[in-house]
Amino acid sequence: MEFDFDAIVVGSGSTGGWAAKELTEKGLKTLMLDRGHMIEHSIDYDFEGTPAFEMPYRGNWPPGLQEKYFQQWAASPYTYRYWNDDSRFPYIDDPEKPFRWARSGAFGGKSIAWGRQTYRWSDLDFKANERDGHGIPWPIGYADIEPWYSYVERFMGVQGEARDLPQLPDSEFIGQVPLNFAEEHFKREVEGKLGRAITVGRTMNLMEDRPDQGRGRCQFRDQCWKGCSYGAAPSTQATTLPAAQKTGNLSIRTDATVSELIYDADTQRVTGVRVIDTNTREETIYRARMVFLNASCLSTTQILLNSKSEAMPRGLGNTHDMVGRHVMDHLFGVGATGTLPGHTDLMEYGRRPASLYIPRFRNINAETDEDADFIRGYNYQAWGGGRSGPQDYSGFGAGLKAQLRVPGAWRLPLHGFGEVLPNHSNRAYLDETRTDDLGMPLMRFDVEWGENEQKMAKEIAREAARMLETAGFVDIEVRDEIGAPGIGIHEMGTARMGDDPTLSVVNKWNQMHIADNVFITDGAFMTSSGTVNPTMTYMAFTARAADHAVELFQSGQI
Amino acid sequence: MDRRKFLIAMNVALGSQMIAPLQRILAAQAQIDPVSFTGGAALFSDSERAAVAALSEIIIPTTDTPGAIAAGVPDYIEFMLSEWYDKDERIRFLIGIKQVVAYATVTQDTPFADLEADQQTAIVQRMHDGQMPVMRDGGRAFFEHIKQLTLAGYYTSEIGMTVERIYLPVPGRFDGAYPYAKAGTLFTS
Numbered sequence: 095m096e097f098d099f100d101a102i103v104v105g106s107g108s109t110g111g112w113a114a115k116e117l118t119e120k121g122l123k124t125l126m127l128d129r130g131h132m133i134e135h136s137i138d139y140d141f142e143g144t145p146a147f148e149m150p151y152r153g154n155w156p157p158g159l160q161e162k163y164f165q166q167w168a169a170s171p172y173t174y175r176y177w178n179d180d181s182r183f184p185y186i187d188d189p190e191k192p193f194r195w196a197r198s199g200a201f202g203g204k205s206i207a208w209g210r211q212t213y214r215w216s217d218l219d220f221k222a223n224e225r226d227g228h229g230i231p232w233p234i235g236y237a238d239i240e241p242w243y244s245y246v247e248r249f250m251g252v253q254g255e256a257r258d259l260p261q262l263p264d265s266e267f268i269g270q271v272p273l274n275f276a277e278e279h280f281k282r283e284v285e286g287k288l289g290r291a292i293t294v295g296r297t298m299n300l301m302e303d304r305p306d307q308g309r310g311r312c313q314f315r316d317q318c319w320k321g322c323s324y325g326a327a328p329s330t331q332a333t334t335l336p337a338a339q340k341t342g343n344l345s346i347r348t349d350a351t352v353s354e355l356i357y358d359a360d361t362q363r364v365t366g367v368r369v370i371d372t373n374t375r376e377e378t379i380y381r382a383r384m385v386f387l388n389a390s391c392l393s394t395t396q397i398l399l400n401s402k403s404e405a406m407p408r409g410l411g412n413t414h415d416m417v418g419r420h421v422m423d424h425l426f427g428v429g430a431t432g433t434l435p436g437h438t439d440l441m442e443y444g445r446r447p448a449s450l451y452i453p454r455f456r457n458i459n460a461e462t463d464e465d466a467d468f469i470r471g472y473n474y475q476a477w478g479g480g481r482s483g484p485q486d487y488s489g490f491g492a493g494l495k496a497q498l499r500v501p502g503a504w505r506l507p508l509h510g511f512g513e514v515l516p517n518h519s520n521r522a523y524l525d526e527t528r529t530d531d532l533g534m535p536l537m538r539f540d541v542e543w544g545e546n547e548q549k550m551a552k553e554i555a556r557e558a559a560r561m562l563e564t565a566g567f568v569d570i571e572v573r574d575e576i577g578a579p580g581i582g583i584h585e586m587g588t589a590r591m592g593d594d595p596t597l598s599v600v601n602k603w604n605q606m607h608i609a610d611n612v613f614i615t616d617g618a619f620m621t622s623s624g625t626v627n628p629t630m631t632y633m634a635f636t637a638r639a640a641d642h643a644v645e646l647f648q649s650g651q652i
Numbered sequence: 653m654d655r656r657k658f659l660i661a662m663n664v665a666l667g668s669q670m671i672a673p674l675q676r677i678l679a680a681q682a683q684i685d686p687v688s689f690t691g692g693a694a695l696f697s698d699s700e701r702a703a704v705a706a707l708s709e710i711i712i713p714t715t716d717t718p719g720a721i722a723a724g725v726p727d728y729i730e731f732m733l734s735e736w737y738d739k740d741e742r743i744r745f746l747i748g749i750k751q752v753v754a755y756a757t758v759t760q761d762t763p764f765a766d767l768e769a770d771q772q773t774a775i776v777q778r779m780h781d782g783q784m785p786v787m788r789d790g791g792r793a794f795f796e797h798i799k800q801l802t803l804a805g806y807y808t809s810e811i812g813m814t815v816e817r818i819y820l821p822v823p824g825r826f827d828g829a830y831p832y833a834k835a836g837t838l839f840t841s
Contacts, residue, residue: 147809275829278828314826442839443820490799499817
């Protein structure tokens with residue numbers, strides 16, 4: 095067979111970028127595909143640094159525009175070009191069981207828009223399924239992935255504070271974002287009185303210049319979400335893409351929707367991908383020796399399920415109905431916010447890319463956690479704090495103007511992120527009749543959290559309030575309603591990793607059991623959700639899988 | 653601040669570290685015009701337009717910093733009403749401003765905008781207190797409406813964001829215990 099490329103990478107987000115970088119740096123001629131339009135680094139960050147007085151409608155949605163993004167709650171008048179056009183490519187959202195799918199619509203995927211929180215897993219996470227019997231065991235452990243975490247961290251740049259916590263291994267940090275006054279106060283009180291570790295959120299934001307990569311350090315602007323021309327925030331455009339392009343081995347095609355992988359039953363391999371041009375609808379087939387699926391968890395699921403062949407009529411690798419099962423996210427929406435009285439002589443200068451973080455402290459130790467009525471763990475982030483906006487809007491005239499020069503009290507919001515269990519009945523699947531503007535079957539979701547998640551959520555809210563109280567905060571508002579699944583934007587688990595091909599979709603090298611030249615390294619491969627934000631774990635597995643793929647390629651096995 | 657100025661500010665903050673794509677943009681990119689609010693369809697009569705301006709200036713007056721008129725709030729209000737509001741919202745505002753104009757004409761025989769400052773302020777105070785005859789809710793609803801539009805327009809204007817408050821597009825660092833006295837107002841981005 096004639097191949098157009100050595101490898102095809104489907105998707106250009108955080109993992110697609112890493113796959114392209116690793117494969118091209120190791121010599122493979124690689125085609126990177128993305129269904130979205132091109133976003134050039136810096137040049138296409140339309141509203142980066144644009145103050146409200148230069149924004150159309152002062153930063154309000156221009157009339158009629160938001161309708162295009164009616165399912166993209168994370169899109170804003172500053173960022174909508176990065177998000178999915180729901181008027182052409184909607185999903186089916188069951189009002190009885192709402193599911194939130196934050197879906198990218200541009201090159202770079204969610205790597206431009208993500209929260210950049212970066213944490214290593216520990217064996218507490220990797221062994222969780224095995225220990226309590228939920229889901230299937232992970233075929234690898236921390237020791238297997240540890241060097242790949244380091245590899246990714248050294249390239250991307252991670253800031254944070256080394257704490258030597260067994261449940262949250264340290265990354266190789268460069269610099270550290272400071273806490274604000276209220277957070278320092280909280281840290282002192284909670285570490286002193288409850289003995290819990292409090293630190294700063296660990297993120298992929300450069301604290302030092304990286305001239306070797308053409309990236310500058312963070313300027314504390316809070317423009318990460320809009321695209322960072324400094325490259326201090328870790329988009330594909332700023333990081334992995336230039337590295338891949340430098341090799342001369344990378345081809346890119348945007349506006350290229352992969353509708354299916356083409357499976358050859360004789361060789362039991364995928365021989366290529368079918369692409370529909372997002373604008374012209376023209377179809378093209380690209381052939382390659384291997385395919386990396388990095389379309390993002392739910393798009394990868396859609397592609398697999400739509401890859402129907404005579405040999406696999408239910409979709410690629412889905413003879414056992416495992417593809418699309420075990421949808422996970424992190425519990426999100428529960429927590430509490432408190433006010434620190436006084437200290438109004440101080441305020442924040444600058445806008446940080448990270449804030450306070452409370453690492454997992456629950457279900458770490460069987461003796462001290464006997465009272466827990468749930469399994470697994472949770473953590474808290476605390477973005478959105480600092481002095482609130484002015485509080486006194488009464489009256490009019492010079493008095494009002496003076497009031498509006500005074501910021502409000504110090505506020506500290508604690509946002510819980512809780513581990514969810516892999517559950518066979520939580521499912522993403524294709525609608526049988528309705529299709530999107532390019533003829534792809536629409537995605538549907540049947541996902542709801544169970545008893546363990548409900549119990550954990552109650553404790554997340556309760557513990558947030560207790561810590562704030564302990565630290566002397568007042569006016570505590572507790573949020574105890576879990577957000578709809580998907581709202582954490584940590585969707586994962588629909589093509590899980592395992593040793594047993596009857597219970598999983600990929601093996602320990604992220605290779606599909608049924609087609610060893612297909613590697614799934616976006617969130618779909620996750621066998622359990624862990625407690626922490628997942629993106630760096632996806633990146634590390636991607637780099638590891640690419641290394642293995644290249645070995646197989648070079649030895650002629652693929 | 654336009655994009656070009658923003659990039660120059662970044663360049664200063666970065667010293668010699670500015671990356672190649674930015675330098676290219678700086679060299680190539682044409683200046684983007686600040687968004688103009690004169691493009692919307694005219695909505696007000698002359699007397700209404702003058703009354704809106706006077707009312708906005710009473711709500712956010714010129715003090716040690718410029719007030720609503722200097723900040724372009726009247727144009728902002730007319731633009732948002734004609735281009736962004738839906739019909740019902742627009743009519744609600746138009747009824748209110750017509751009532752204020754009519755009240756001044758009937759009771760003082762003078763257009764609202766030509767009244768003495770203390771007479772204007774007295775009318776605003778009556779609306780604020782819900783004591784205006786004829787007007788819905790004694791004028792309180794319209795007062796809240798124009799007040800909120802004025803605040804939204806003022807604090808998103810160039811003057812509101814860069815003169816009344818401190819515009820800080822590229823802070824370059826973070827200080828979580830910065831003395832409020834050094835700023836005396838809020839930072840904007």
